[in-house]
Amino acid sequence: MSILRCYFTLLCLLRILHTALGIWPLPVEMELGSNALWLLPDFGVEYKFEQPNGILQNLQYYLLPSWSEYSPPIDPAAKGTLAAAFERLRNDLMPFAGSRTCTFMPWKFYPKDAMPEPHIANSIAKITILFRLPTSPQSQQQEFYAIEISSGGEVLISIFSPLGGLHALSTFRQLFYKDSEFGGPYTPYAPLSIKDWPVFEHRGLNLDISRNIITPAEVQRTLEGLSLNKFNRLHLHATDAQSWPLEIPALPELAEKGSYHKSQIWSVADLRSVQEFGAQRGVQVYLEIDMPGHTASIHAAYPSLIKSYNRQPWPHYSAQPCAGQLKLNNTAVTNFVSTLLNDLLPRTSYYTSLFHLGGDEVDANAYDMSVSELRPHLQSFVNHAISEVRSHFLTPVVWEEHLLDYNLTLPNDTIIQVWRAGKPNGPSALAQVVARGHKALFGANTHWYLDCGHGDWRDPDPKNPDSPVKPPYQDYCPPLKNWKQIYSYDPLADISEEQRHLVLGGEVHMWGEQTDGMNLDSNLWPRVAAAGEILWRGKGEVSENVTRRLAEMREWLVGKGIAAGPVTVTWCLMNPGNCRQ
Amino acid sequence: MSILRCYFTLLCLLRILHTALGIWPLPVEMELGSNALWLLPDFGVEYKFEQPNGILQNLQYYLLPSWSEYSPPIDPAAKGTLAAAFERLRNDLMPFAGSRTCTFMPWKFYPKDAMPEPHIANSIAKITILFRLPTSPQSQQQEFYAIEISSGGEVLISIFSPLGGLHALSTFRQLFYKDSEFGGPYTPYAPLSIKDWPVFEHRGLNLDISRNIITPAEVQRTLEGLSLNKFNRLHLHATDAQSWPLEIPALPELAEKGSYHKSQIWSVADLRSVQEFGAQRGVQVYLEIDMPGHTASIHAAYPSLIKSYNRQPWPHYSAQPCAGQLKLNNTAVTNFVSTLLNDLLPRTSYYTSLFHLGGDEVDANAYDMSVSELRPHLQSFVNHAISEVRSHFLTPVVWEEHLLDYNLTLPNDTIIQVWRAGKPNGPSALAQVVARGHKALFGANTHWYLDCGHGDWRDPDPKNPDSPVKPPYQDYCPPLKNWKQIYSYDPLADISEEQRHLVLGGEVHMWGEQTDGMNLDSNLWPRVAAAGEILWRGKGEVSENVTRRLAEMREWLVGKGIAAGPVTVTWCLMNPGNCRQ
The missing domain is CATH 3.30.379.10 (Chitobiase/beta-hexosaminidase domain 2-like)
Structure with a gap:
């Protein structure tokens, strides 16, 4: 016995x-x-x-x-x-x-x-x-x-x-x-x-707190999950065309007028407490002030700084409503950027070595220029912004368009964040960036965009017989990126061994068009965890073992008060080997 | 002034x-x-x-x-x-x-x-x-x-x-x-x-509480949302191949052995309290015991009643693991069904006039028969089950396959629940059902399946070089049905005026393979509300007005403690007319 x-x-x-x-x-x-x-x-x-x-x-x-x-x-x-x-x-x-x-x-x-x-x-x-x-x-x-x-x-x-x-x-x-x-x-x-030990030194989540409302408490809950999954970066996409939730004491009207509501402003203390909360858990919380595009929310406080504000038809001037970009070659804008960064950077640099200057989707039409006409003005703008960032001993991060679309000259230490996959059969956007000797972060929208697949949030225009808003109302990047798709992402597929050191890591992206505190957890988890293992270990392979371990991670997340959805059918977890095909 | x-x-x-x-x-x-x-x-x-x-x-x-x-x-x-x-x-x-x-x-x-x-x-x-x-x-x-x-x-x-x-x-x-x-x-x-007043008399949500764990409290929360949206039916898909969470005092081992865990059993009191909670809010909570397919969980307590239990390779015998169906032409099974229904129906009939006998995806292979060989046996099984339901003065509901795939003869008052759209360019499955004079419920998986689009939950079989589980890991019914797609569903598109009275209404479906209490709210809401307006008003048209009203409904849901995600970008709500395209 x-x-x-x-x-x-x-x-x-x-x-x-x-x-x-x-x-x-x-x-x-x-x-x-x-x-x-x-x-x-x-x-x-x-x-x-x-x-x-x-x-x-x-x-x-x-x-x-x-x-x-x-x-x-x-x-x-x-x-x-x-x-x-x-x-x-x-x-x-x-x-x-x-x-x-x-x-x-x-x-x-x-x-x-x-x-x-x-x-x-x-x-x-x-x-x-x-x-x-x-x-x-x-x-x-x-x-x-x-x-x-x-x-x-x-x-x-x-x-x-x-x-x-x-x-x-x-x-x-x-x-x-x-x-x-x-x-x-x-x-x-x-x-x-x-x-x-980790394969990649930069393991981040990019979280949009501008398009819909995400509170500091919700970000803290997210940081708990990130820490458990050994992420070390939270990139707060803090401002965008739609709202400016961030208090800037030197420019108080920015948030007063640019936030959605006075109750929805991230105060200096809020930001500090979130950064401190992250630091205590090993996660650098760094900020992005996206510019010169995605800045229409500045118009509420400083209308004279914005070109083509809410100009119609908006699809001609912006990737999404509301159109409007910071003017270029404009002294007032230069002063504004300096004031903004000299207020914000000393506060945030205590907690992070990075600052993100944005730079995605700058629309030349909004300036009534061609790309080549715009280029020198954009170069000057970026030169100034980067010099401000460097004056605070921070490393600038920018989106890939500055390099790949506008061919700007950027200091070698600038980190280029890639979000597009690149053309099929061509080199990946990541490969294009590192081929030019730049440090890079990956996170292609074919795999790591958590917003995709939830449908088109635009309204159909009854006056437009050719409205793209029509059944089945897909968004710009379907389908939804399920956790297996996220896990199967191989960011280094076309990166050579010599270029490998330029790839610092990557970020998974939670854009906020259809996400706020109510569905944040279930949109993030367990999918962010799937990205987390790729960031920690490098390329992975979907298998039952991965399913089972991720299912356990989801139980840990639930235990931390995070509403992470199930990974698979419970029966499959209880009956190993029986849900293979 | x-x-x-x-x-x-x-x-x-x-x-x-x-x-x-x-x-x-x-x-x-x-x-x-x-x-x-x-x-x-x-x-x-x-x-x-x-x-x-x-x-x-x-x-x-x-x-x-x-x-x-x-x-x-x-x-x-x-x-x-x-x-x-x-x-x-x-x-x-x-x-x-x-x-x-x-x-x-x-x-x-x-x-x-x-x-x-x-x-x-x-x-x-x-x-x-x-x-x-x-x-x-x-x-x-x-x-x-x-x-x-x-x-x-x-x-x-x-x-x-x-x-x-x-x-x-x-x-x-x-x-x-x-x-x-x-x-x-x-x-x-x-x-x-x-x-x-409503256009359709049956306005329901079909909620799977078997494949993953959904607790009575979570269903009560769901009932609050349903009531606010003037639904009047909650169809509990209570049992399936993967688990049997429902206590049946006459057959106590069913839940003891067939539930996922002893802590996850829906007791008699749980069911009653949920039905009472629904009744208080105008929602009839009615049950489905899916049979003779989707019954492998009965095997744990009554192995001799199940044919082809967990037979491999499972895709040949079942739509999903675990394979196994109630035996047909079998006295023990007949007695089991009688005992089961005579325990359950008197309790539930106090709160509802309906009982759902399932009948979807009966796999002839699991009986080692052809469809035509199986037909008379299935007819006998269904005759018996329906007679039990009628003996309790309840109206039987069955899935469409009984009629459309097995051509069974069903009493005229049987309600046929349709879930497939029908072949492209052919009559819809709904039209096929009402053409045969049957009352019907709509809810096609092209529009009203809330589980779709979240990805393939099966594990790849490393021994299968042709595994269908491969990038981008789509599930069986992509894409995700966003709320606009749900709202644009026109169930009566090919139903004639003469047949219209046979369409009692419909149900939106929340299958549970990747949904449990953690992500239930965000998977249901606001999408169920979108279906709710179609059920109340009939065919609708997506417009900004719809967006705005649904966005208000989401605020009501949030106020009721339901974690419904946002309908669109807050800026679009605050700036009417500016997010059209």
Whole structure:
């Protein structure tokens, strides 16, 4: 009988490994055992520091803003980013009275009533976090982490920076399930060894908070999900033609008149709290002020700065209503841009090294010029804006059109964000950008546009017999990009090994025409997570294993209060191998 | 100055009429004035009864179950359906301390800072609800309502049944906005006259609670939205191949073994409470037990009843995993069906006149027969099931395949639910059904399938080089049916005037492969509302007016705690006429 039980236990533990391993994104190196360990309710954390010649090397630890408050040898647990993250982890894993618990019973991942009861002999009482001395200048080492868990319950997390530590805790959280009998968290994977680091250094979500209303609280919830998926960038597309929600104290009328409503302004404090919230979770929140296109909302406060405001017929002057672009070759506009950036950049640069100057879809018609006529004026505009960004020691980011459509000359450190796929059978837009020696971010609308497929939001014009707004009312980029399509995106398909270093990473895009706080979660998740694994690991391949791990990630997201939809039919999760075709 | 103000007020009030009239679905007859009225916080209700010859005629009032508790001349306010609905209305409209308020300030529907302040002279202190004597046997009179509001604040609602009264209150709620200064609700539309009744008598949502987990609470939330949109049917697709969440006390192992988890069983009390919740809101909640296909989940409790359980390769035996169908020509199955229905029907028939026997996608291969070989066996099975349904005085509903694919003989009162569009250039499936003299429900998957477009949920089989699961991973019915596509559905396009009476109405379909409680709201809303107006009014035409009214309905839904996504860009709502093309 005991032999039988032992055999059964072994069998089940093996099955755990096979069917229920839910770490997302998948670590680069991972060896898992089959012993189970409790996590004790009062488990603690201890910090150690690798020291050469007895001198504490701590420069590398100053990577996140709030971390800079910590100065070794003061105990970082007092107020460091990592210490706060550890407290959040404990709150998430432990069923304290009244607190939400972010663990779950993984019954959805086993045949009915066949979830194995873990045979638990030992416990985890403490996590040791070891700060190692950097051995290379590579930025990847900053995000590296290793986790070692012994069968006896010793846990050692090795990192080079707090950011690596945040990633380690995100992974650590995913090792624990809720026990069906006691509720307490256990891991079935000891002894365990994980070494992990990202393929791409820039792993972002581009979130439009201008076209429809997205509140700071909703962005904070999104940051929780991003952090869990080891994203490190949130690109806030903060302003657009339709509204200017961002308070700029030096130009107070911008938001007063340009926002949708006085109750919907992102105050200086709102922005700071969101950036701080992100920084605490390893996510740089950086801003885009899209210019000179997509700026019609400036007209409400400064009508004289905008050319072709709401000019009709709008499709001739703009990609979408409302038409209107910042004037070029105009001193007042130059002064406005300087005032704007000198207000905003000092505040945001505390939390990020990037600033996005936009630059997409500049419409030459709005200036009554040809592209070649417009080019020198646009070059001057961009030169000025970039010089302002650089004066604050920030790296400028611009959309691909500046390079590919207007052939502007851009400083070499400018990051070019690509959003178009490129012509079929031609080089990808990404390849075109890196061929010109520029650093680039990928995220083609054929794969990574989360807004696509929800239909045409324009109204049919009853006076236009040839209205493009007609059945089946598809939008400009159908179909909807389902998570498998997102996961199958191979951004480096036509990038050579020599050019590879120019591809910093990419972003998945949530444009806001039909998204606000009500459907934000379900439009983002689990699809953003699918992009997250590609950003962490590089090219992937859709498989049942991916389905199952993503399905577990969705349970973690739900546990964090994020309304992520299901990945597949629950029956398919409970019956591995039975939904293949 | 006062003349100017007067002029300005008039202008604004006219604009209210033009841009902010948000009643959804649009009433059949409506005349609106431009005087504003407060709704007093303690506004009350008074019931009056039209009486011929001094004798109270009340038979028609007994249309909703709980209404039957009310017996005139006892004051119905004590405990009637309508009295409860009135209390909910008051809670929704009035900003009582701590209560959610379901009114909103309509600033999203005006240019920035141009929302008119209403000039309010009079108030509404009381609603009079007059029960009129039925003048015709037509079922439409049951749902008829009229609302008269005078400039002085007198409100008269005329109805023939409580159901009409519920519709009247849904419309009444949509007449009131939150005042920006005092918060209290006001209507800008007095004097007002509305007469309204539905085109179709069956206006339903088909909601799958089997493939993924949908809880009773989530269905109740959905019922709130359905009621607000004047739906009168919720079709619960309660069981399927993948799980059996429904407790059947006579067959307790069905749910114990066939549900996904013991915590996810719909108990007898759950079902009753959902049906009662619907009845209180004018929505009949009726059940489908899909048979003999889509029944593999019965195998867990009764393996001997199922043929070809999980037989591989599943695509040869079933439309989706898991394969398995109730055996035919089998006494045990006949007894099982009798036991099942005699347990379930007496409980549900208190709340509904319908029962759905399923019948879609019966796969002849699973019986190792041809369609013609299978036909007589299927006929016997269906004869038996229908006789059970009729023995409980319920009207059977079946899917179209019984008629169109298997050419079964069905009693004339059987309602045939159509889900396929029919072959291009041929008669629609709906036309084929009514041509054979059957009553029918429409809801073609080309327009009214809410699951479509979210991508293929199957896993690719690494052993299958020709796997259909491949980029771009589209599902079986792309693209996603956006709300305009749903709204442009013309179910009666090829139905003759003589056949029109056979089309009872239709249902919009929410299949559950990739939907559970997390994304239910955003997958349903606002799209279900779009279908709702077609069901209430008949064929519609997409226009800016429709966009704007639907956008207001979405605000009402949000006020009810339903996470409905935005209809369009907020700027377009605030700038009427500017997003046409």
